Amino acid sequence: MSESTTSAPGEDRQRALRAFLAARAAPLASLAVILLMLVVCNVMAPGFVSVTNTMHIAQLSAFLGIAAIGQTLVILSGGIDLSIAWTITGTACVYAQVSQGRPAMLLLGLAAALATGLVIGLVNGIGVSKFRISPIVMTLGMNNVIQGATLLYTDGTPSGGVADEGRFFATGFIGPFSVLVLLWIALSIAVIVILRVTRGGRQLLGVGENPLVSYLSGVRNDRVLIAVYGLSGLSAALAGVLYASFSGASFLGMGDTFVLPAIAAVVIGGASIYGGRGGYGGTIIGAFFLTLLTTLLSIVNFSAGARGVIYGGVIIAALLLNRFTQGAAR
Amino acid sequence: MTRWLSSIRNSEALGSVAIFALLFATYFVLKGCRYSFFEAGNLATNVLPLVVVGLAQYFVVLVRGIDLSLGPIMAVSGSLAAVLFPLGIVPAIAIALAAGVLAGALNGLLIARLSLSPIVVTLATMSVWDGVALIVLPVPGGTIPAFLQAVLTSEPALLPMSLILLVGFALLGTWIMSTRFGLQLRAIGGDEIAAEASGVKVARIRFFAYVLAGFLAACAGLYFAISTMAGSPIIGDGYVLPSIGAVVLGGVPLIGGRGSPIGVVMGALILTIIGSLLYFADLADFYQSLINGVILIVVVGAAAVRDWAREALAR
Amino acid sequence: MLSIRGIDKRFGATHAVRDVSFDAARGQVLGLVGENGAGKSTVIRMVAGVVAPDQGSIHLDGNRLALRSPSDALTHGIDSVFQELALIGNLTVADNLFLLKAPKHRWLSIDRRRAIREASEILERYQLDIAPTARVRDLPLGQRQMIEIVRSVERDPTVLVLDEATSSLGQSEVSWLARLVRKLRDAERIVLFISHRWDEIATFCDRVAVMRNGRLVEVADRPAMPQDRAVRLMTGRDTSGGFPPKVPPREGTLLGVDNLEGPMLSRTTFSLAPGEILGLGGLVGQGQTELLRALFGVLPLRGGSVALKGRPLRLRGPRDAIGAGIAYVPLERKSEGVFLDKSVAFNMTFASLALGWLSSWFGLIRFRKERATVAEAIDRLKIRTRSGHTPIRALSGGNQQKVLLEKWLQMRPAVLLLDDVTRGVDISTKHQIYELVRALAREGVGVIFYSSDTYELVGLADRVLVMADGEIRKSLAGSELSSAAIVDAAFGSRVGS
CATH class of the missing domain: 3.40.50.300 (P-loop containing nucleotide triphosphate hydrolases)
Structure with missing residues (x-):
């Protein structure tokens, strides 16, 4: 207990820097790999790195990034949301089927889709917090329920469509900027602000790291969890709506390709899968990284199988990187 | 026989046995009372992969884990066998099963040795093995020797082969749980820190739980490929949720430490019979996934409510 | 060998x-x-x-x-x-x-x-x-x-x-x-x-x-x-001394506990005066922690009542207790007390933030006020830390405990429940904690503390309740209060069993 508590400011700064880097090893490494990939691509196909191309990849990343907002919050709370696959599909079907491709019905469709997502998320949250069902079982079960419900609702073939006015949000441009990317940036800022400078954000990090401590400090853990899963359902619904707008219609299984990447983006972003540690900034990098990776793998004609293997490998690498830079603290 | 009965009575499987009996009776009546060994064999054939992969999941859940990659491991083993059978039956089967063991060992290494999160690790390896299965066998097919299917549909001692296998796997699971390994699995699930302090090699036992799970999943995949006469790279997806469902329905809590293999077998049977009943009721396939999901949530939620009630009574 | x-x-x-x-x-x-x-x-x-x-x-x-x-x-x-x-x-x-x-x-x-x-x-x-x-x-x-x-x-x-x-x-x-x-x-x-x-x-x-x-x-x-x-x-000292002088508690009843029944608790009745330091003694695991937790609303009660300043309390959770002015520092510091990965400041202001203090509209944290509060507390309690941003796991047990105490002091509690808080804490910090607790008592705060250290009970408490099997077996105060008396009462029920 007698060691000195005063140290040179230089040493302090160094220590702080080291801690900062260690907590962000995975996102920084993926940032480096992103740059490397871009350089290699530009060498192999000169002109690859252009404003249009970058904007295009950012646009593709936005779907994943928005779907991963909820996943980030849920993982920070110490849980996981595996129901976003069919939440995305289901809400996209609701959106397309309610709005029927008619501009006048667009808002109604949007409201119906978002409400559906919110309700799904709230039910997840109630199951996890009030009934203490483990998040993995609750959301995996919910995924199946939505799958069945969607099939019943669409009778196996989704119909309807998205009017051009609606498609603007996913495909439109304002000057050189994609509307979708601008929307993503706005949402990102909101999420980061909520996490870092509000009471709710603090409580979420507390519940995620140690629910018992947070309960004993007077936090209503169940409310925090219900809110978090609700937001996850909402963000999945938004991703579904935007993806349907991008494609012009909804189709079954459109959400399946989001679950693993969304979780991967969060893990690559350096968040602890045990909750309480991380933020949305890393997830943004993770989403961009994974989208770029997918794009490149399909450009060089990797089969779906090889892509699956590489995807899994990347997640394990990120997990290991987090493990060895942040310690195995559970 | 009395020992068997008492072991069932003492386990948490009692509820599942009762539900199974009820459902089986319903099934029997709906079928117009034309019960036969053929029917039983049919049911056993349908349920067997789920029983085996459910047992695989059971051993992992017992040590507070979860394995989402078991379905894809099934796909890899089935696809490998389907591709390799021309090289000879024995090497094909050996390689298919070895692939399962290897896959399980990878999960075990990452989860038990490096203490990474079971959910994310197995999500990642799920993607890896899904990919490997697609590389091995891009489209369902391959060649399965007819002779093997003949063996599976044979009826030695007047009993359908699938029923014999079903009982065999149930016995295998029960046997494993009766060994020291089984006792230590339960100990780790019950209290990991106390087990470690008692001298149980927690990391090693947990590692082997995942290896065992991988092996059993490979068995399930192999059986599935042989009984359907084709390998398929995508069968795995349909087994992730049901394997957990069978475990949960069998009275095994997801926090580990409790539950019996017989319960898991019952859980698998319940899920399968519900599927058959839906078919009889002429309901669309859509309902199957919906009902599976609802069952899983309700059963786990009911267990939570029951625990509260028990706590309230204990007060 | x-x-x-x-x-x-x-x-x-x-x-x-x-x-x-x-x-x-x-x-x-x-x-x-x-x-x-x-x-x-x-x-x-x-x-x-x-x-x-x-x-x-x-x-x-x-x-x-x-x-x-x-x-x-x-x-x-x-x-x-x-x-x-x-x-x-x-x-x-x-x-x-x-x-x-x-x-x-x-x-x-x-x-x-x-x-x-x-x-x-x-x-x-x-x-x-x-x-x-x-x-x-x-x-x-x-x-x-x-x-x-x-x-x-x-x-x-x-x-x-x-x-x-x-x-x-x-x-x-x-x-x-x-x-x-x-x-x-x-x-x-x-x-x-x-x-x-x-x-x-x-x-x-x-x-x-x-x-x-x-x-x-x-x-x-x-x-x-x-x-x-x-x-x-x-x-490193003689057996006597080391504790702040005792001050007689004030008149009246601050906390009235009547016939509590709950897990590990039966017929627990006692009252706490303002400014009183009440010790809980006995062998390990005789219901002391359960009593403290019941008063904090964590353990459900089967019967009995708790009243604060004459007003009956409904304790459905920590939030009710905190709202009434009851604070609890738990036994297991690492698993129940602190967020090990988080900073000193995060830990210190967590409860206040949960109650809505230190934040303005939309729950925006008032960082300037938070920083000032934290800096002042670090100074006042002589918490050895580089700054408020230091992860709390880098602090010694005693300093972590001081952060935890401060977390509750911020809400100016009427009753402070301490669950063996000096366990694993170095001597000098222990004495600081004793001084702090006594100072709070002088201000009229009622303190109930459990300790596995009889020496500490004798030195700090005005009165000690010895518990066995979830019941209060003996109340010791004044000249009756001694280590031997506590140990005797603790084993009383077990002799010959």
Whole structure:
């Protein structure tokens, strides 16, 4: 207990820097790999790195990034949301089927889709917090329920469509900027602000790291969890709506390709899968990284199988990187 | 026989046995009372992969884990066998099963040795093995020797082969749980820190739980490929949720430490019979996934409510 | 012979063990004594393979041992029984006894019938009246501790480590253990014994090693180490003094507790005056923690009532208690008290933020005010930390505890519940905490604190309630209040049982 508590400011700064880097090893490494990939691509196909191309990849990343907002919050709370696959599909079907491709019905469709997502998320949250069902079982079960419900609702073939006015949000441009990317940036800022400078954000990090401590400090853990899963359902619904707008219609299984990447983006972003540690900034990098990776793998004609293997490998690498830079603290 | 009965009575499987009996009776009546060994064999054939992969999941859940990659491991083993059978039956089967063991060992290494999160690790390896299965066998097919299917549909001692296998796997699971390994699995699930302090090699036992799970999943995949006469790279997806469902329905809590293999077998049977009943009721396939999901949530939620009630009574 | 050579261990900022060396010969019972946090448990844990020393070595009969896990230690014949039990609650007594080695039947199957028979033989041999098929979870604490001791002794270890293994044993059970230890000594085994009770050290041990602040201060034969000398060496001071002067509590009733019934609690009735420091004593696990938790709304009550300043309280959760002005600092600092990964500031203001203080509209945190509050508290409580941003895990136990106390002081509580908060805290911080608690009492705050240290109860409390089996057995105050009286009352119910 007698060691000195005063140290040179230089040493302090160094220590702080080291801690900062260690907590962000995975996102920084993926940032480096992103740059490397871009350089290699530009060498192999000169002109690859252009404003249009970058904007295009950012646009593709936005779907994943928005779907991963909820996943980030849920993982920070110490849980996981595996129901976003069919939440995305289901809400996209609701959106397309309610709005029927008619501009006048667009808002109604949007409201119906978002409400559906919110309700799904709230039910997840109630199951996890009030009934203490483990998040993995609750959301995996919910995924199946939505799958069945969607099939019943669409009778196996989704119909309807998205009017051009609606498609603007996913495909439109304002000057050189994609509307979708601008929307993503706005949402990102909101999420980061909520996490870092509000009471709710603090409580979420507390519940995620140690629910018992947070309960004993007077936090209503169940409310925090219900809110978090609700937001996850909402963000999945938004991703579904935007993806349907991008494609012009909804189709079954459109959400399946989001679950693993969304979780991967969060893990690559350096968040602890045990909750309480991380933020949305890393997830943004993770989403961009994974989208770029997918794009490149399909450009060089990797089969779906090889892509699956590489995807899994990347997640394990990120997990290991987090493990060895942040310690195995559970 | 009395020992068997008492072991069932003492386990948490009692509820599942009762539900199974009820459902089986319903099934029997709906079928117009034309019960036969053929029917039983049919049911056993349908349920067997789920029983085996459910047992695989059971051993992992017992040590507070979860394995989402078991379905894809099934796909890899089935696809490998389907591709390799021309090289000879024995090497094909050996390689298919070895692939399962290897896959399980990878999960075990990452989860038990490096203490990474079971959910994310197995999500990642799920993607890896899904990919490997697609590389091995891009489209369902391959060649399965007819002779093997003949063996599976044979009826030695007047009993359908699938029923014999079903009982065999149930016995295998029960046997494993009766060994020291089984006792230590339960100990780790019950209290990991106390087990470690008692001298149980927690990391090693947990590692082997995942290896065992991988092996059993490979068995399930192999059986599935042989009984359907084709390998398929995508069968795995349909087994992730049901394997957990069978475990949960069998009275095994997801926090580990409790539950019996017989319960898991019952859980698998319940899920399968519900599927058959839906078919009889002429309901669309859509309902199957919906009902599976609802069952899983309700059963786990009911267990939570029951625990509260028990706590309230204990007060 | 067991030789410990220069072992050293740090946990973050805490230098838990500094260069400790000692020997224990075969046929010797060595007692290790020291205050809470002196480092004796860490030494024992290194011998048992639970934690690895940063430096130094452990030798047994001339061989240097590399102990990476408890199971390594077991293979070298080092067996340990800790205060935190290493039995698995959902397994039966027989299963626990044969966890590593069970009678085999056919094909590796454990022969259950034989296991149960052998288990009951063992239990009988050690004169324990426990059913081998009972689930460990359902047994009382004392019996569990005895089963664990039996399990270790049955494995015939060269070195047996007993770390506070008597904490929940009654008097007859302790003499049972004394006979067992004598047998081990006669069989040329080495026993390392840790206990808080001096009379046990006196009856069990041949040699006594005293630790203070992570250092081994002295090793001597038992006769050369009378109690007062040991206490002086342990504390570095004489037995008396070190506590702030007591102040008589004010008139009236602050907290009225009437006939509480709940888990581990029965017919608990008492009242707390404003400015009173009320101690809870008794053996470990007699309902003290449960009482504190019930008052904080964490444990559901079956009956009875709690009133604060005459107003009855409905305690459905911590939030109700906090709203009424009751604060609780829990027993397990690491798992229930602090967010280890988070900063000092995060931990210190977490409860206030949860209550809505320190934030403005939309829940935006008022950072400037937070920073000022934290800086002021660090200064006032002399918390040793680089800054408010330092992760709390880098602080020593005592400083973490001060952060935790401050977290609740911010809400200006009317009643402060402290659950053995000085355990594992260094001496100087302990005294700071005593001063702090007394100062709060002088301001009229009512304090209820549980302590496993009777010395602390006598020194700090105005009145002590001794608990046994969830009931208040005795209330001691004024001249009646002494360590001996507390120990007598604590064991009162157990003598002859």
